[in-house]
Amino acid sequence: MPHGRQTAPHHHPQRSRPAHQPRHQPLHPLQTRHRTRTPGVTRRAAHGTPAQDHGVEYPVKPALAQAVPVIPDGPGWWYEPKADGHRTILRRTEDTVILYARSGRVVTAHWMDLAVAGMGLPPGTTLDGEAVIWKDGRIDFGAAQSRAASSITRARALAAQHPASYLVWDILEHPVRGQVPSLPYTQRRQLLLDLLHDIPPPIQAVPATDDRAVAVAWYEGLQQQGIEGIVAKKGTAPYPLGRRAWLKVRHADTEDALVVGYLGPRRRPQRLALAVGDEGAPIRLSARLDPVLAGRIAEALTAAEVLGERRAEGETYTRVESDLTVEVLAGSGRHGTLSVTRMR
Numbered sequence: 489m490p491h492g493r494q495t496a497p498h499h500h501p502q503r504s505r506p507a508h509q510p511r512h513q514p515l516h517p518l519q520t521r522h523r524t525r526t527p528g529v530t531r532r533a534a535h536g537t538p539a540q541d542h543g544v545e546y547p548v549k550p551a552l553a554q555a556v557p558v559i560p561d562g563p564g565w566w567y568e569p570k571a572d573g574h575r576t577i578l579r580r581t582e583d584t585v586i587l588y589a590r591s592g593r594v595v596t597a598h599w600m601d602l603a604v605a606g607m608g609l610p611p612g613t614t615l616d617g618e619a620v621i622w623k624d625g626r627i628d629f630g631a632a633q634s635r636a637a638s639s640i641t642r643a644r645a646l647a648a649q650h651p652a653s654y655l656v657w658d659i660l661e662h663p664v665r666g667q668v669p670s671l672p673y674t675q676r677r678q679l680l681l682d683l684l685h686d687i688p689p690p691i692q693a694v695p696a697t698d699d700r701a702v703a704v705a706w707y708e709g710l711q712q713q714g715i716e717g718i719v720a721k722k723g724t725a726p727y728p729l730g731r732r733a734w735l736k737v738r739h740a741d742t743e744d745a746l747v748v749g750y751l752g753p754r755r756r757p758q759r760l761a762l763a764v765g766d767e768g769a770p771i772r773l774s775a776r777l778d779p780v781l782a783g784r785i786a787e788a789l790t791a792a793e794v795l796g797e798r799r800a801e802g803e804t805y806t807r808v809e810s811d812l813t814v815e816v817l818a819g820s821g822r823h824g825t826l827s828v829t830r831m832r
Contacts (some may be wrong), residue, residue: 544660544667547592548577549730550616553719555743556735559703560720566673567703568696569710570717570736571655572629573620574636578606580613589811598636598643602654605690614661621650627714633831636811637788653690656680658727669727711739742815744832749798749805755786761805762826771800774826784831788812
């Protein structure tokens with residue numbers, strides 16, 4: 489295994505762990521050496537004067553990633569494993585913790601175990617990451633989906649059975665530096681590592697490396713543990729609020745789509761109204777759903793708030809407020825309807 493510069497949660501020498509290994513769930517059995525400090529970033533730089541950045545508004549419009557066929561190569565790239573979970577923004581205020589879904593909806597009640605853990609963070613912290621659930625030694629997306637789509641009462645019961653973890657890859661607000669999206673990725677990364685130095689699981693930083701060979705090894709070796717691909721980011725780039733500036737390589741030739749409505753009866757939807765791509769893009773309608781998949785989607789939409797009827801592509805659909813995400817075949821919507829393959 490090649491050894492590039494990698495960053496992971498800080499450690500004490502007498503109890504070091506692999507750079508790409510979470511503190512409570514192993515992502516990979518191979519041991520690699522690593523640096524816990526980001527090259528070129530001094531502690532003074534990481535904790536100096538407050539960042540002059542006022543771009544963060546709540547709910548946050550998180551950064552997005554553009555799908556590409558291969559892991560990018562060249563100078564300046566940093567790579568992170570992409571876990572199969574639910575995108576979550578965690579905000580620690582003076583009094584409480586608020587969790588936001590990618591859509592901006594408050595989902596604190598569904599992830600109360602993470603909210604409780606988040607109280608251990610200093611006030612004035614906002615993190616970007618993924619809520620995941622480990623089952624049988626791997627990240628189980630279905631378990632995360634069930635939690636997110638369930639009623640609050642059931643979500644609490646599921647949390648007792650399978651507690652969640654929060655895998656963090658970025659920081660938007662720092663308790664000392666203030667809002668930091670304008671800082672380069674490498675500086676934000678160092679701030680994140682220092683902040684989480686003494687924070688125990690279930691909150692932990694994802695691993696990162698600037699060695700493409702290591703990223704390829706993660707991509708090829710971690711799929712069975714619930715790692716669905718690699719996200720690549722430029723080390724000098726700011727946090728791209730609401731923009732699709734990161735790159736992602738996934739094992740499945742699919743892309744994500746947010747469910748914003750359905751056609752047909754709620755208990756057995758026939759087609760879906762989907763938001764694909766960047767915010768503001770036209771709503772697209774899916775092809776007819778497989779009956780088994782339709783049943784699962786209907787169950788997931790049970791708690792969704794109905795907002796009334798809307799029109800898209802000349803047809804009427806029922807609009808809902810939902811965080812349900814599905815996968816569609818990449819490119820299937822360019823010359824026809826979108827083909828839904830599974831729930832995300």
